Amino acid sequence: MLATASLDELRAAVREARAAGKRIGCVPTMGALHAGHLSLMRSALNETDYVVVTIFVNPTQFGPNEDFDRYPRQLDKDLELCRGLGVHCVFHPDVQTMYPPDDATIVEVQGLSTILEGEHRPGHFRGVTTVVTKLFHAVQPDVAFFGQKDFQQQLILRRMVRDLLMPIRIRTCPTVRDPDGLALSSRNAYLTADERRTALNISRALFRAREAIESGELSVAEAEKRLVQVLSSVPGLKLDYAVIRNAETLDPAENTGDQLVGLVAARVGTTRLIDNVLISPPGTA
Amino acid sequence: MLATASLDELRAAVREARAAGKRIGCVPTMGALHAGHLSLMRSALNETDYVVVTIFVNPTQFGPNEDFDRYPRQLDKDLELCRGLGVHCVFHPDVQTMYPPDDATIVEVQGLSTILEGEHRPGHFRGVTTVVTKLFHAVQPDVAFFGQKDFQQQLILRRMVRDLLMPIRIRTCPTVRDPDGLALSSRNAYLTADERRTALNISRALFRAREAIESGELSVAEAEKRLVQVLSSVPGLKLDYAVIRNAETLDPAENTGDQLVGLVAARVGTTRLIDNVLISPPGTA
Numbered sequence: 350m351l352a353t354a355s356l357d358e359l360r361a362a363v364r365e366a367r368a369a370g371k372r373i374g375c376v377p378t379m380g381a382l383h384a385g386h387l388s389l390m391r392s393a394l395n396e397t398d399y400v401v402v403t404i405f406v407n408p409t410q411f412g413p414n415e416d417f418d419r420y421p422r423q424l425d426k427d428l429e430l431c432r433g434l435g436v437h438c439v440f441h442p443d444v445q446t447m448y449p450p451d452d453a454t455i456v457e458v459q460g461l462s463t464i465l466e467g468e469h470r471p472g473h474f475r476g477v478t479t480v481v482t483k484l485f486h487a488v489q490p491d492v493a494f495f496g497q498k499d500f501q502q503q504l505i506l507r508r509m510v511r512d513l514l515m516p517i518r519i520r521t522c523p524t525v526r527d528p529d530g531l532a533l534s535s536r537n538a539y540l541t542a543d544e545r546r547t548a549l550n551i552s553r554a555l556f557r558a559r560e561a562i563e564s565g566e567l568s569v570a571e572a573e574k575r576l577v578q579v580l581s582s583v584p585g586l587k588l589d590y591a592v593i594r595n596a597e598t599l600d601p602a603e604n605t606g607d608q609l610v611g612l613v614a615a616r617v618g619t620t621r622l623i624d625n626v627l628i629s630p631p632g633t634a
Numbered sequence: 635m636l637a638t639a640s641l642d643e644l645r646a647a648v649r650e651a652r653a654a655g656k657r658i659g660c661v662p663t664m665g666a667l668h669a670g671h672l673s674l675m676r677s678a679l680n681e682t683d684y685v686v687v688t689i690f691v692n693p694t695q696f697g698p699n700e701d702f703d704r705y706p707r708q709l710d711k712d713l714e715l716c717r718g719l720g721v722h723c724v725f726h727p728d729v730q731t732m733y734p735p736d737d738a739t740i741v742e743v744q745g746l747s748t749i750l751e752g753e754h755r756p757g758h759f760r761g762v763t764t765v766v767t768k769l770f771h772a773v774q775p776d777v778a779f780f781g782q783k784d785f786q787q788q789l790i791l792r793r794m795v796r797d798l799l800m801p802i803r804i805r806t807c808p809t810v811r812d813p814d815g816l817a818l819s820s821r822n823a824y825l826t827a828d829e830r831r832t833a834l835n836i837s838r839a840l841f842r843a844r845e846a847i848e849s850g851e852l853s854v855a856e857a858e859k860r861l862v863q864v865l866s867s868v869p870g871l872k873l874d875y876a877v878i879r880n881a882e883t884l885d886p887a888e889n890t891g892d893q894l895v896g897l898v899a900a901r902v903g904t905t906r907l908i909d910n911v912l913i914s915p916p917g918t919a
Contacts, residue, residue: 453745454797459738486799512739514641514771
């Protein structure tokens with residue numbers, strides 16, 4: 350496995366792989382790899398011939414009062430995990446490589462980037478779309494793999510790739526959960542045992558909303574109302590939003606048989622968590 | 635020569651050329667090709683193996699009161715010119731190909747895009763960087779060719795390519811002028827004979843400023859002052875700006891031996907014209 354911080358070394362390796370007729374897969378991460386990332390890598394290894402994992406804690410997607418400084422960093426352990434899985438290349442650039450001096454260029458998906466997560470984390474998605482564009486230009490993958498856990502992110506990246514005519518396919522892979530239902534996140538490492546129990550309410554409420562809608566017990570509006578009520582009453586949990594939206598557009602859901610998504614963001618202690626579930630109401634195609 | 639509006643056909647042709655080991659050159663244009671464009675194409679044909687000319691009158695780089703509707707369009711004649719020169723492929727997409735329904739993604743070089751031309755044409759450079767990014771993703775050239783005539787544009791595109799880690803080299807080719815000095819522009823077609831005579835003052839004043847600085851006759855500040863005075867007093871010419879700046883940054887020039895550029899934008903009748911000259915003050919490296 351090649352592990353490099355050098356853009357030139359990365360490009361030479363990818364060029365060689367492509368010249369050998371290999372399809373290039375890319376799994377962009379911020380490191381602190383967990384089973385969710387490993388699942389993305391396994392998909393990439395199944396579906397492409399040469400897999401590049403990128404590890405870069407991107408400063409521009411963190412707000413001024415967010416957890417950039419304390420975000421977990423464990424490069425050696427991450428490299429071990431990648432090596433064990435059979436990943437071909439890990440690109441772990443430093444900030445100067447990704448943001449040259451006087452860097453001034455941004456990529457933004459307007460509209461979608463300013464609702465929900467974007468409303469609570471101004472500038473977050475601009476940071477994501479900008480850095481992913483850079484990583485895509487660095488790696489030039491045929492397919493890039495993202496987790497459904499970051500639902501709005503993968504939707505925005507799909508839109509970006511389509512709008513900018515990038516010759517890349519986005520694959521979204523299912524959220525990986527602990528046996529108790531908690532969606533895996535590098536930020537779960539921040540949680541105390543008590544906070545973790547509190548956090549479980551998020552996935553539980555989402556699962557119940559899905560069940561209620563899919564069984565026809567509640568309308569979408571009723572289920573969303575209950576989702577908000579349930580999560581607002583959990584001690585120690587501060588709800589940012591809990592909504593049920595059209596899964597393609599994130600527009601307010603209508604009862605038309607569209608694929609839906611329930612999305613929750615909440616803070617537990619000092620930790621901000623997000624989760625989501627896809628919901629297929631009765632009559633969904 | 636392949637002439638196509640289809641992204642798939644373009645990509646298949648470029649893929650084949652690349653598989654044959656050819657280096658891809660790209661000359662992005664808005665059509666209405668003149669000798670300046672032909673010079674770009676000749677450079678591309680000299681320096682790369684497979685040349686794609688793109689012809690697309692990009693709506694997003696025109697302001698609401700600008701000349702998008704009347705901008706000259708002459709596809710058949712343009713194709714003939716490209717064919718005559720030995721261009722390999724002309725990509726002339728329609729608006730729907732470049733801007734899918736609900737297109738929402740923009741690329742912007744901050745700072746540089748809001749001064750000079752950007753101040754007088756708000757949103758112009760955002761439109762340019764967005765469409766050029768799309769064209770680069772469509773063509774995936776090794777080298778892209780732009781004219782020095784659009785000086786600020788080529789500077790912004792260089793910055794964009796660097797910042798976004800695009801694997802593309804930008805080549806800037808010298809401005810082509812009519813024998814009387816007028817810089818070639820598709821917009822010169824709008825000028826009456828009288829207006830053309832008035833417009834000649836722009837290049838003349840720029841040449842004189844260059845001479846005065848390079849000979850040591852005037853300081854940069856003095857030459858800039860005279861440039862403004864001369865052009866402000868030309869009947870029928872409305873000056874937008876006339877400046878002498880650092881040619882790398884467009885920051886105000888200092889007398890330190892940096893490479894400089896004199897930049898002018900002015901309206902003659904209903905036609906807006908720009909021009910520039912590079913200036914090497916005494917002591918320039």
